[in-house]
Amino acid sequence: MTFRSIALAAVGLSVLAGPAMAQNYPTRPVTMVVPFAAGGPTDTVARLIAQSMSQTLGQQVVVENVGGAGGTLGAGRVAKAEPDGYTVLLHHIGQATSATLYRKLPYKTLEDFQTVGLVTDVPMTIVARKDFPAKDMKELVEYVKANKDKVTLANAGVGSASHLCGMLFQDAIKTQLTTVPYKGTGPAMNDLVGSQVDLMCDQTTNTTGQIKGNAIKAYAVTTKDRLASLGDLPTVAEAGLAGMTVGVWHGVYAPKGTPAPVVEKLSGALQTALADQTVIARFAELGTTPEPKERATPAAHDQHLRAEIARWKPIIEAAGTFAD
Amino acid sequence: MPPPQMKVPAAGLGIRSPRNFAGGLVLLAIAALALWQIQDLSVGTAMRMGPGYYPRLLAFLLGFFGLVLMAGSVVVHGDGLERWRVKNLVLVLGAIVIFAFAIRTLGLVLSGAALMLVSALASHDLRWREVLLFTAGMLVFSVILFPIALNLPLPIWPRL
Amino acid sequence: MDVLGNLAMGMGVALTPLNLGLCLIGALVGTMIGVLPGLGPIATIAMLLPLTFSLDATGALIMLAGIYYGAQYGGSTTAILVNMPGETSSVVTTLDGHQMARQGRAGAALGIAALGSFFAGCVATLAVAILGPILASVAKEFGAPEYFALMVLGLVGATVLASGSIVKAVAMIILGLLLGAVGSDIETGTPRMTFDIPQLADGINFTVLAIGLFGVAEIIRNLENPEERGVLGAKIRGLLPTWQDIKTSAAPVLRGTFLGSVLGILPGNGAVLAPYASYTLEKKIAREPQRFGRGAVEGVAGPEAANNAGAQTSFIPLLTLGIPPNPVMALMVGAMTIQGIIPGPQVMDTNPQLFWGMIASMWLGNAMLVVINLPMIGLWVRLLMVPYRLLYPAILLFCCIGVFTVNNSYVDVLGVAFFGLVGYGLTKFGFEPAPLMLAFVLGPLMEENLRRSLLISRGDPMVFLNRPISLGLLLVAAALLLLVVMPSVKKRRKEAFQE
Known part of the structure; x- marks a missing residue:
């Protein structure tokens, strides 16, 4: 357990490392955490939009795969990350279902994340x-x-x-x-x-x-x-x-407490990415379409997330399978 | 995890192969640890196995073979216990642990240097000048190779 | 079925300067990451995926395939030189390959590995071209009971990997199975033996276990005995295999190629078994089995051939059924979908250029690897002349970086330290890690297929005996078990009576 306390100390150190100014965000590369293995469908979606968002933001958006435990490990990493917009999460429908599927989730899905926008619905x-x-x-x-x-x-x-x-x-x-x-x-x-x-x-x-x-x-x-x-x-x-009627919807999240101007900038870059012709073409090859601009907003995303958590809760509970 | 340097009263108990006796004890300990971890898991039946069925079976088998080894060590002559070199163990493993905790915040250069220098202490003919030069060279090489050429998401410098 | 015509068309695709270049880049990158311990093809292919966006599908897949088999080549180099298996497949190579290196015959081991792999690669590529579609449909008949029986057979064979006591080998197999059971239960998702560490929810990472158990433990042990540290102990004798080596290796290579080709076709990742199966076979039919584990060239030649043959034929399920048999192939599926090619049984008809071009490029890639690797042997062997006091901190550095980048997780690096300790401890009690590693890989597959068989058969255990393939495999396993146990029982009884 000393490992954990040292780990906490290390996390503490990085928190002290100083919040970036929201106005000139971003000044360094943004990490987009994908909570699944590289090469899967979710990773593909992330890499496609990351490429386009890099151009809009003027800084590299680096995809980092933190796979494991049905996506909850990667999501947990972002939930605990510094809320400065330099660590974001791209997750799919699992973000809504893990809230019920995992009874010992190390984060609170609705309280620890700031929604940025919906991406696509496979x-x-x-x-x-x-x-x-x-x-x-x-x-x-x-x-x-x-x-x-x-x-x-x-x-x-x-x-x-x-x-x-x-x-x-x-x-x-x-x-x-x-x-x-x-x-x-x-x-x-x-x-x-x-x-x-x-x-x-x-x-x-x-x-x-x-x-x-x-x-x-x-x-x-x-x-x-x-x-x-x-x-x-x-x-x-x-x-x-x-x-x-169901789809594997994907959304981008930031840690809760990320300054509003930063979230807006991310959301704007996402909307630009979803209107990008190459992204649209690649999505079509994957058998899906990007979400329209009005769905790629924090508010629409938040509403969808809440609705989906409520929709899946009784179904998962009735099935009686939990992941822990 | 095997306990460090077990002192088995070899001659006293009529143990003819202290190494096997200690090895058997280690297996028993691992089996016990596993059983403790899975005590709450449902076993189910052979036809409809629960999550605990298979690991429990394995833990019992492991314990059984631990006992077989221990029993054999009373009958058949074998090797004695080997000494553990704790200093090397601590230095090499410690270097890795330092790297593990430092890499995300301190970056590749600092944590890599710590890893190489601490582990180099375990060598019996340590030459500082050579080690420092070599470490610097290897770090330059790995910075060029991993974050730059292979584009791996590794921080190079401390994040400030 | 005009195989020759198709192959000629494939050659035409593969020999365009761009595709030839991509094949070479793939083979080079693959060799490099294979040589670097810890850094596997999965992480590298994942990182290079975005680069393939700008290529056409055939070019992208040719490059990724090059990385894949290049890494298999490179992995054996590290296994032989520093006893560090980066891939499941190279665990076996450490057994005799590293012993050969310790005897100053690293060059011979590397050369035999390269030549054996090349031969196997050529044969297996032909097998893919001629038999691919037919074999794939046969392999589809492999259901859960068959895989279970195959894994049982593999585990029985694992006892042969050890050179010491059978009881200890069996104990290590069980420990490996137990370590393989760490993680979430496949049916219910319940965590098992995870000690509440979330990073263990998906089980112990193979690379972490292998690097700790083999590599780190080996370094600590080497530091104890200054006189036999590393490979320096022996003078380097010759850079290439002798004629005698090649003659001894010919038959094992042939057998290994056959075994690897057959196992690689199975979509349930049968290729992992190939090198182990070959090693078991060679040791069992050898006139002096006691030479194995002490630098027997057959113990390198057979498994290396089997490994490379399996690597090639494991493309069959991907190319003909659209089903990825292992994580690397799953990444290739990702690369295909990005390029707008939906993997499936229709790829061969809709994209013949892709299918045949890839097959032709596999052959070219294998030829390139030999050309790259044979001259490199001198360089690798010279690497061993770096004083061990400098070599081992560098090895540790590459291991840690490699392991960290797999999941970007510091916990994985801690795991390396932990398993280094475990590996060191195990050798102190005379346990050998190789059977443990095989059991660790096969265990989850075995449990999964056992429970799946019973689920699908509604709990009827006769399912294993009613199906001819599964029955046959189980019978072979039983026979092998008798073969393994009998001599040891006899020996034990003799020893006990002598007391």
Whole structure:
């Protein structure tokens, strides 16, 4: 435990290192913490906007991957960072769900962060192994209800987007299935393609290629409107599961107490990034679109975060899985 | 973590392989530590394992093999205990610990220098001039290599 | 199926000056980061990802692939020279490779590693080109029970990694499994044995454990015995392998290539087993197995070939199924998506240039690596002439920087110190760390697949015996267990009777 006290001393030292003047912010590189491993979908989003934000801010925005514990390690690092705008967080929907999923969270999601703006909302798809008997969503729900002891639902681990979407699906059809957790999307998709498991719900970034390659069957997309990349796929509302509209939304956060002018500058740089043609084009390749300007604001982001925490709380509690 | 320098009354107890006896004790201690850490985890059944099933099984197995080693050490002749060189241990590990705590705030140059100089103290033929020159050279090399060429997010200087 | 025509097209793509240059840069960067302990391909590829934004997809992937197999080459260099495995795969290389270096035969070890890897790389690349699509569909049949059986087989083989007592080797395997169980439970997310340290929530980092257990412990031990410090003890004998070395290594390289190619195809990261499997096999069929662990050239040649073959064929699940078998491949998926290519089974048809260009570049990359590495051997060996009193602080510096950059976490660096202490302590009691490392890698996969098998089969344990592949693997494991245990039991009984 002496480690911890020395660590605290070290943190204290860095706090003493002096707050930067808010007016001429930024005068040195800004660290954007991504609480997941490099190369994943969230990291890709961060690196795309960081590049554009660097140009607007006139200082390098450096992406730092602090993976671990479902994103809570990286988020915790930013929650405790100096609120000077030089450390920000890019997190996804997990920021809202970890508030319920982790009962011993080392920070308070609503009190320790200053929202900066929403970034994007990645759609999810409900998919099954290629030889799964159901033809469409209606048949799927009937089949799953009739065979709920046999049907298996894969996910990429506790707290992952596929885990959340799977919970939502079970909640929407009021049926508990056998969930099979994997370490990451790769192995889960592998077993779905190999027909070792039956169902999964995951981001388009992971499923589009397999759907187009006819390696798996798709039933619905969780957005309000159909996707350009998968035009034949009905939305969940069309398929009769309106409550399942969900997306893996991403947002930028600063530590609570960051001066308002700094937050404004960050938010402005984010809005510019989201209007950047290269960013729009890259996002389109990922199967998603940047949030409009009015959503990339601290207020809209804060409202969304609160709504999402409230939405997921009963679902997670009903499922009874917690990450600690 | 193995306890430092165990004094086993080798001859007295009829222990013929003190090293194995002590090794067995260490395994038992690790097993106990693991069991203490997982005491609250549900075990479940073999068919539907809880989080505690697998680690508990391993901890028991580890303890069992610790006992086997200890039992064997009474029967079969073997090696004696080796001495622990605490000075080298403390210097090398201490240098790493200093680096760990310094890197984020003091930067690569200062914490790297501390790491190399403290660990160099463990050498039995220490030549200060040579060590200082070499350390300076290595630091220049690593600053060019890691934060600059490989673009790794490492602070070079103390953050003020 | 016009493989030759496709390969020719691939060569055309790979031989453009830009792609050739990218392949060379990748191989060079990969070798460098492989040589630097602690700095792995994952961190480097992650850092270089933004650079690939401006390249076309094929060029980007060629460069990243170069980094990947370059790092495998470089990793064995560090393992041989300073007993520091930076990658899972090079743990085995430390066993005999570093012993060879201690006997003044570092050049021979490095040369055999390079030549064996090159041969294996060529064969495996051909395997990818000709059999890739077919093999991938077979590998898909590998479900959780099969992986479980494979891991069991691997663990039984792990006992062979130790040169001392079987009981101690088994104890180390169990300790490795226990260390592998640290972290969050896969099904419930409950933390296990994390001592309330949040950084342990995802388990112990491989690099931290390997560098502490092997590298740091080795340094502290070397400082104790001034007379045999480092590799300086022996005079350097020859920079290249002798003809005798090459003759001895030929068969192990062939077997290693085969094993590595087969295991690499499995999308569940089967490639990690390849070097271990090869080492086990070589030691078991050797006429004088006692030479292993004391500088046997077969113990370097076979595993190195297996490792590189596995590294090449592990592209098969990625390229033909769109499924990344390991974290490095997952990064490549990231690079592909950034370039607008959604990985999946259709990539081969929609982007034949990418598929065949990459395969051709793998072969070119392997050739480049030999050309880069053989002349470097002299330089590496000369590095060992740096007095150890200077060498070891520099090694520590590179280790700490490397480990820190993996997660930007000072706790990981503290972990290196802790496992350095553990490693030092273990050797003081005569325990060997190699079986522990293998068990640490395989353990989580084994538990995961065991529990997944039972979940999918609704708790029916017969699932392991009803499926032919899993049954076969378990039978082989049982046979190997008998082979390993019998001689030791006999020996023990003899010893006990002599008392």
